Amino acid sequence: MRHHVVLVSLLALLIGSTVWVTSLGKVGIYTTFSYGDLLYSAWAHFKMVLISVALASAIGVPLGILVTRPGLEKLALPVIGGANIGQSIPSLAVIAIMAPMLGFGLRSAIVALVIYGILPILRNAYVSIKSIDPAIIEAARGMGLTRMQIARKIELPLARPVIMAGIRISTVITVGTAELAVLVGGTGLGKITLTGVFAREALIILQGAAPTAAMAITLGFLLSKAEQWMTPRGLKVGAEIL
Amino acid sequence: MIRLKKVSKVYPDGTEAVRGVSFSIEKGELCVLLGPSGCGKTTTMKMINRLVSVTTGKIFIDGKDNAAMNEDALRSNIGYAIQDVGLFPHMTVGKNIATVPALKGWPKARQMQRARELLQLLRMDPEEFINKYPRELSGGQRQRVGVARALGADPPVLLMDEPFGALDPITRVDLQDELLKIQQEIRKTIIFVTHDIYEAIKMGDKIALMNEGRLVQYAPPADLLFRPKDAFVAGFVGADRALKGLQLIRAQEVMRREAPTVSLDESAAIAKERMKQEGTDRLAVIDAEGRFTGWMESAELEMGDKVRAAMTTKGVTATKHAVLSEALSLMLTSGLKVLAVVDRMNRFEGVVTFEDIQASLKKVACDEDSA
Numbered sequence A: 001m002r003h004h005v006v007l008v009s010l011l012a013l014l015i016g017s018t019v020w021v022t023s024l025g026k027v028g029i030y031t032t033f034s035y036g037d038l039l040y041s042a043w044a045h046f047k048m049v050l051i052s053v054a055l056a057s058a059i060g061v062p063l064g065i066l067v068t069r070p071g072l073e074k075l076a077l078p079v080i081g082g083a084n085i086g087q088s089i090p091s092l093a094v095i096a097i098m099a100p101m102l103g104f105g106l107r108s109a110i111v112a113l114v115i116y117g118i119l120p121i122l123r124n125a126y127v128s129i130k131s132i133d134p135a136i137i138e139a140a141r142g143m144g145l146t147r148m149q150i151a152r153k154i155e156l157p158l159a160r161p162v163i164m165a166g167i168r169i170s171t172v173i174t175v176g177t178a179e180l181a182v183l184v185g186g187t188g189l190g191k192i193t194l195t196g197v198f199a200r201e202a203l204i205i206l207q208g209a210a211p212t213a214a215m216a217i218t219l220g221f222l223l224s225k226a227e228q229w230m231t232p233r234g235l236k237v238g239a240e241i242l
Numbered sequence B: 001m002i003r004l005k006k007v008s009k010v011y012p013d014g015t016e017a018v019r020g021v022s023f024s025i026e027k028g029e030l031c032v033l034l035g036p037s038g039c040g041k042t043t044t045m046k047m048i049n050r051l052v053s054v055t056t057g058k059i060f061i062d063g064k065d066n067a068a069m070n071e072d073a074l075r076s077n078i079g080y081a082i083q084d085v086g087l088f089p090h091m092t093v094g095k096n097i098a099t100v101p102a103l104k105g106w107p108k109a110r111q112m113q114r115a116r117e118l119l120q121l122l123r124m125d126p127e128e129f130i131n132k133y134p135r136e137l138s139g140g141q142r143q144r145v146g147v148a149r150a151l152g153a154d155p156p157v158l159l160m161d162e163p164f165g166a167l168d169p170i171t172r173v174d175l176q177d178e179l180l181k182i183q184q185e186i187r188k189t190i191i192f193v194t195h196d197i198y199e200a201i202k203m204g205d206k207i208a209l210m211n212e213g214r215l216v217q218y219a220p221p222a223d224l225l226f227r228p229k230d231a232f233v234a235g236f237v238g239a240d241r242a243l244k245g246l247q248l249i250r251a252q253e254v255m256r257r258e259a260p261t262v263s264l265d266e267s268a269a270i271a272k273e274r275m276k277q278e279g280t281d282r283l284a285v286i287d288a289e290g291r292f293t294g295w296m297e298s299a300e301l302e303m304g305d306k307v308r309a310a311m312t313t314k315g316v317t318a319t320k321h322a323v324l325s326e327a328l329s330l331m332l333t334s335g336l337k338v339l340a341v342v343d344r345m346n347r348f349e350g351v352v353t354f355e356d357i358q359a360s361l362k363k364v365a366c367d368e369d370s371a
Helices: A002-024 A035-066 A073-088 A091-102 A106-130 A134-142 A147-184 A190-199 A202-230 B041-048 B071-076 B093-097 B099-103 B108-121 B139-150 B169-186 B197-203 B221-226 B231-237 B241-248 B268-278 B298-303 B324-334 B354-370
Strands: B002-010 B016-025 B030-034 B056-061 B078-082 B157-161 B189-194 B206-211 B214-219 B261-263 B282-286 B292-297 B338-342 B348-353
Touching (some): A002 A035, A002 A202, A073 A106, A106 A147, B016 B206, B030 B041, B041 B157, B041 B189, B078 B139, B139 B169, B189 B197, B197 B221, B197 B241, B214 B221, B214 B231, B261 B268, B268 B282, B324 B338
Parallel strands (some): B078 B157
Antiparallel strands (some): B002 B056, B282 B292
């Protein structure tokens, strides 16, 4: 409940300041962006995040699960390690590298965002399967469940909340990183923020940054609700915490 | 029923876990695989349902080579219970128990009917527990559900890998007694792995003692105790053989069923009279339903007119299935030299005294000398 109060006041503050700056109309010698510009950029930003996270999930979840399978376990270290390296390069650098490689445009931006956002998804998918109590799997095998049945009826339901958490973390990170997409020819709220940066006008920076933060908070909240909804009831009850 | 013929297991790294083990288990028998950790007992058990493959040798179940069967079908016809239970946390108790029936495609109603039956068999109230989740249960309750799940589709064979190893001593004894009682009813062929000699002696019809991958001695518990085949067996069984021999005797074999009692509402005078008649200074006090409520000692006769007022309420109880070593340890911890034997409803059935246990101990020790 207290958590919700903080969340709502923060959102109100962010949206309020966006509306305030927009209503000023003029900051110094610069005209502020219009509501139309704002909505257009916010929508473009959201779409970019959505496409990137969807792609990162489509690659990261199956890959993370795949490297837990017997026979493929040897690949776990290079795959997770590779993703770790991807994440340890500064986001600005990942995006900057994309431009000379793939040219300017939305495509480069999305590829960069996928590379940068895949690690939490991949790592959580891997950990979600690996952290299942081995006794559960041994009991299932001992009772004659086939590998497919174990994956479908036992492993996936138990892994689901952790996988969802990875997607949530990645989404929140990607909303922020997508600010930089404009550098390689992408779109989004970064256009507004960077205009503020070049114009050295803090209020215009705020006009781009505040809605970005609001978007990150809102998506994070909605996805944490989805995570709770996808958690099997048996994992929510009882005194023990996973 | 189950026959192992020169079974060996060599792992790819060259470790010889099991070396040429041969023995057979009769239908309806509880066979304990016993030995120090790393002796190959669990590996041997897991080769029966092919969780581990044999390197050389053959295992026959009801005369059929288990290597020739489909491994998933083989396993679903063998109950499996392990120390860490491994209940599925996202499924209710009922669904957990019905795992194998569901695999076999039983109709839903029959699955739940079966789950109810098994909960009842393991003395858990079906109404209360069938819709609970594993996280809502205590350790003992989880292991009960684990055993119920192993019995799910009524398999003729049960494999149990240290099933009570993680439980506290009281719950463990409770579940051992429960399993023995159930076994008298259902007569499954059970392979029971443990490293605990006390548990082995108590549970096993036969014990297969293993060491370094070899079967050292395969015999009934009494033979293992008193006719050890070699120095390893004697050493493993330990010096306090007579004391361990108490594991072989149950309270029902020595208890006095005609022990004098007095009712809660009778007067102290009647109690005094009865003590004199029976030549004892202690009476078991029972209530109107025949439930044991405590002891009336001669020293307490003056403490009140009615037994209810005069008696001391302390007293320890055990069921008639309890083995004498447990009875002895109860006496030692309570400081009383007498133990009331009661049934599941706490109804009084008789007494076991310290002297009775001493006499049994002497008898066991004599057997040892003559052996």
